[in-house]
């Protein structure tokens with residue numbers, strides 16, 4: 373009997389089970405009425421009296437050990453079950469996903485567009501992959517104009533026609549004029565591409581908003597008023613504008629527009645390089661050649677156009693010093709504009 377007790381003790385020391393059913397089997401095997409330990413208890417009755425004391429206590433220890441081991445197995449299995457259940461607690465509130473915010477260029481673009489919308493402009497868009505005619509020829513660029521040069525323009529194909537990434541949104545003017553007769557009053561936002569080395573001040577892609585108004589009797593005074601209202605709404609009611617004569621192939625006369633520097637209020641500072649003015653756009657009266665090329669009679673209609681960089685306006689408004697920040701998607705930079713949305 374002593375041998376039997378030792379053998380069962382050894383078995384109990386190495387007891388193992390991975391399912392509740394297996395634990396129950398072990399309980400039946402050792403502790404049930406027909407189990408091995410009960411059998412030993414029955415045998416115990418016929419043990420000689422002088423051995424009863426020693427064997428009795430060993431048998432008790434055995435029974436305690438079996439009870440302890442089996443309940444420990446039960447506990448560890450049910451603890452495991454609890455843990456795996458908590459991983460898929462469907463009643464828990466979901467972890468919130470933080471909302472993103474708008475990109476600063478989108479914020480500024482939307483603001484620009486809504487200012488022009490309030491003055492009666494509608495939005496027109498065109499393709500980024502263009503042909504030479506829409507980007508250059510229709511806009512009165514001579515065949516040897518340097519903008520066509522490989523240095524400036526990304527060409528995609530050169531035969532049978534030049535296919536290229538548009539270098540400005542003025543191509544959308546052409547796209548609208550060739551299909552629509554005046555009155556036309558549009559703003560055209562979009563991405564443009566130029567073959568430039570990337571630096572803090574230049575990038576190979578950026579964004580523009582183009583404006584075009586064509587009707588009977590449109591004059592330079594109309595252009596000036598619209599741009600003044602735009603500048604005041606965008607940069608504050610105290611903003612002054614200044615138009616300087618300039619040259620673009622598609623406008624005649626052409627001008628560049630400056631606004632008074634809002635850092636020094638026009639007195640002159642490092643930002644405006646001491647001049648009190650910062651340049652924000654190009655503009656002019658649409659060249660009659662352009663109207664004619666697009667099927668609009670310049671004897672009946674006249675119009676103005678303007679074009680500006682969204683990055684430039686954003687830099688002026690938010691004083692961003694490095695253009696590359698706009699396309700790096702560093703969330704620390706992007707979150708600086710959370711309050712502006």
Ligand code: DAH
Pocket residue numbers: 539540541542582583620622623653654655656677678679680
């Ligand atoms: N397309 C010019 C550029 O990319 C900007 C521009 C200047 C657009 C004068 C115009 C304009 O419509 O009249 O630099």
